[in-house]
Amino acid sequence: MKLVNSADQHPVQSLLYMSGVTKSFDGFKAINNLSLDIAPGELRAIIGPNGAGKSTMMDIITGKTKPDTGDVKFKDTIDLTQHDEADIANMGIGRKFQKPTVIESLTVWENLDLALAGNRGIWQTLFFTLSSKQKDKIATTLELIGLSDKQNDTAANLSHGQKQWLEIGMLFIQDPQMLLVDEPAGGMTDAETMETARLLKEISKDHSVIVVEHDMDFVRALDCRVTVLHEGSVLAEGSLEKVSADPKVIEVYLGR
Amino acid sequence: MTNNSMIQRLFTNDPMGRAVLGLVLALGIIFPLCNVLAPEGSFFHISTFTMTLLGKMLCFAILALALDLVWGYCGILSLGHGAFFALGGYAMGMYLMRQIGDRGVYGNPELPDFMVFLNWDALPWYWMGFDNFGFALLMVVLAPGLLAFVFGWLAFRSRVTGVYFSIITQALTFALMQMFFMNKFGFGGNNGLTDFKDILGFDIQSDATRSVLVFLAAVVLCIAYFVCRFIVSSKLGNVLVSIRDSESRMRFLGYRVEHYKLLVFTFSAVIAGIAGAIYVPLVGAANPSEFSPINSIGIVIWVALGGRGTLYGAIIGALVISYAKSFFTTSFPDLWLYILGGLFVVTTMYLPTGIAGKIEEYRERKNARSQTEFEAALNASTSEVNS
Ligand SMILES: Nc1ncnc2c1ncn2[C@@H]1O[C@H](COP(=O)(O)OP(=O)(O)O)[C@@H](O)[C@H]1O
Numbered sequence: 001m002k003l004v005n006s007a008d009q010h011p012v013q014s015l016l017y018m019s020g021v022t023k024s025f026d027g028f029k030a031i032n033n034l035s036l037d038i039a040p041g042e043l044r045a046i047i048g049p050n051g052a053g054k055s056t057m058m059d060i061i062t063g064k065t066k067p068d069t070g071d072v073k074f075k076d077t078i079d080l081t082q083h084d085e086a087d088i089a090n091m092g093i094g095r096k097f098q099k100p101t102v103i104e105s106l107t108v109w110e111n112l113d114l115a116l117a118g119n120r121g122i123w124q125t126l127f128f129t130l131s132s133k134q135k136d137k138i139a140t141t142l143e144l145i146g147l148s149d150k151q152n153d154t155a156a157n158l159s160h161g162q163k164q165w166l167e168i169g170m171l172f173i174q175d176p177q178m179l180l181v182d183e184p185a186g187g188m189t190d191a192e193t194m195e196t197a198r199l200l201k202e203i204s205k206d207h208s209v210i211v212v213e214h215d216m217d218f219v220r221a222l223d224c225r226v227t228v229l230h231e232g233s234v235l236a237e238g239s240l241e242k243v244s245a246d247p248k249v250i251e252v253y254l255g256r
Numbered sequence: 257m258t259n260n261s262m263i264q265r266l267f268t269n270d271p272m273g274r275a276v277l278g279l280v281l282a283l284g285i286i287f288p289l290c291n292v293l294a295p296e297g298s299f300f301h302i303s304t305f306t307m308t309l310l311g312k313m314l315c316f317a318i319l320a321l322a323l324d325l326v327w328g329y330c331g332i333l334s335l336g337h338g339a340f341f342a343l344g345g346y347a348m349g350m351y352l353m354r355q356i357g358d359r360g361v362y363g364n365p366e367l368p369d370f371m372v373f374l375n376w377d378a379l380p381w382y383w384m385g386f387d388n389f390g391f392a393l394l395m396v397v398l399a400p401g402l403l404a405f406v407f408g409w410l411a412f413r414s415r416v417t418g419v420y421f422s423i424i425t426q427a428l429t430f431a432l433m434q435m436f437f438m439n440k441f442g443f444g445g446n447n448g449l450t451d452f453k454d455i456l457g458f459d460i461q462s463d464a465t466r467s468v469l470v471f472l473a474a475v476v477l478c479i480a481y482f483v484c485r486f487i488v489s490s491k492l493g494n495v496l497v498s499i500r501d502s503e504s505r506m507r508f509l510g511y512r513v514e515h516y517k518l519l520v521f522t523f524s525a526v527i528a529g530i531a532g533a534i535y536v537p538l539v540g541a542a543n544p545s546e547f548s549p550i551n552s553i554g555i556v557i558w559v560a561l562g563g564r565g566t567l568y569g570a571i572i573g574a575l576v577i578s579y580a581k582s583f584f585t586t587s588f589p590d591l592w593l594y595i596l597g598g599l600f601v602v603t604t605m606y607l608p609t610g611i612a613g614k615i616e617e618y619r620e621r622k623n624a625r626s627q628t629e630f631e632a633a634l635n636a637s638t639s640e641v642n643s
Pocket residue numbers: 025030048049050051052053054055056057
């Protein structure tokens with residue numbers, strides 16, 4: 001998939017470009033002069049101790065939190081700080097929350113139906129009927145996340161891990177250009193964790209994906225470029241071997 | 257899904273809704289007929305008082321339905337829906353005032369009595385046009401609709417939610433009550449609008465006119481129910497429920513939550529206004545106390561007791577409580593507020609899903625039982641075949 005910038009038809013250099021981003025809460029710098037560059041189609045893992053600012057970084061990208069200073073650009077030219085959550089979602093950035101968030105009172109199928117790419121206008125939803133193509137899309141997604149036999153179950157009755165998968169499925173079916181996935185393996189068994197890594201690798205074949213995760217086996221399974229965040233800025237970046245050999249990273253992780 | 261099945265979905269999976277509406281429609285036909293056709297003293301006669309009571313209860317049921325749509329489905333707890341009901345009622349009341357013409361106490365052909373009493377010499381601009389029934393109907397929809405739209409636009413755009421939203425809706429209805437109580441505001445002050453003579457040329461006191469109004473209330477309730485049901489059984493209904501359950505998830509899925517809330521809030525206010533417009537000619541007055549905050553809280557109790565998020569539950573709640581209120585306020589007037597308070601406590605503690613919740617529970621149990629019986633019968637017959 002080759003992305004082009006709609007304005008001038010140049011190939012997109014960076015899908016996401018953050019530079020000099022800072023955000024303080026009551027004087028505490030949760031994000032401190034952060035810079036990040038994600039290429040189109042890239043799969044990137046972000047690791048870092050609790051409180052490093054990983055979730056806050058996602059809040060900034062998705063319009064939930066406005067940074068104090070710094071640039072946040074999507075596809076080279078779009079200034080994300082000027083848009084709200086719904087705008088940004090419709091531009092093609094999907095997000096999974098750290099705490100799994102699915103619509104508990106609806107069925108698995110209905111959750112996917114809601115997330116399905118398409119018009120979000122009020123009249124369209126009032127008179128909406130699924131096309132057979134869209135039904136196929138939901139069926140494929142159910143298969144991808146392994147919930148085909150649970151499609152008519154209420155989401156509240158899913159296990160924790162299944163909710164995480166459903167939420168990833170909801171991201172996938174939105175068909176965004178970039179997926180931000182916050183701690184997808186949280187609260188999962190080892191087998192589920194590996195299954196999740198496989199799922200995200202599958203999705204990353206034709207989407208850019210940024211994954212935040214603590215679990216080192218999981219990050220190893222993703223087999224991608226790793227960014228280490230610490231105290232709101234980038235501490236190290238590179239392959240997992242390279243960053244885990246970095247003395248600064250070892251100090252942050254072991255020095256605690 | 258074709259257009260046909262869009263209509264079908266109104267009637268499927270909703271046996272309780274059909275039962276409640278069937279009852280409403282039956283009462284709305286039988287009461288007026290028995291009032292007008294059966295002679296007084298006959299076993300079948302229904303008094304004008306009883307028929308009017310039914311009419312009022314049906315108006316309250318429409319109002320409860322309106323609140324259930326915003327609160328039960330979209331999670332917007334409005335504690336000001338009484339204001340929209342009252343506004344619709346005042347719009348109708350203004351038409352009825354203009355219909356009095358020179359038959360008022362002061363015999364002024366242009367000005368309602370209270371304006372003559374205040375020594376006003378001309379009709380204020382905001383009373384213009386209300387001598388026209390069509391214009392009044394338009395205002396029945398526009399007055400509550402516009403207020404809800406502007407108020408909702410400000411609130412939802414600034415993401416005022418939950419208890420904060422509830423409090424400002426209480427403030428809204430309280431402020432309106434203060435204004436309508438003032439003489440110089442131009443809506444009859446303390447006394448409100450009253451002494452109506454006729455509606456569209458028909459005597460407003462006559463049994464025949466009231467019968468028609470009661471029947472109309474039943475029909476409007478049915479129509480409002482089906483429109484609400486059409487909404488909640490569509491994908492839009494799922495969007496509303498999802499906004500209720502996880503507003504931020506919906507934003508990150510690209511839904512403009514504030515637009516959805518604004519639409520459903522405004523629509524609900526319009527339904528409430530229509531209910532008020534049927535209520536006022538039925539009771540013969542538009543009173544400023546309709547704006548009192550306690551009224552709006554009462555609506556919430558109807559819906560909570562009936563069971564929110566089911567539509568038919570709201571109708572049951574409104575009918576049951578307003579009937580109980582009429583019974584107790586005539587027999588034991590001092591007790592009513594305690595009973596209402598008690599009902600609220602009992603509902604929140606023991607009946608969190610309301611009457612409708614209990615009904616659904618019972619139906620599920622029954623279904624499960626007949627399912628096992630069916631399977632047992634099936635097993636028995638297969639084993640017979642095998643042996
Ligand atoms: N809305 C907020 N208000 C105040 N402090 C916040 C807010 N959001 C995050 N923080 C703080 O910012 C820091 C980074 O948090 P977070 O981004 O959640 O870390 P991570 O996801 O890397 O564990 C934490 O110290 C947290 O307490």
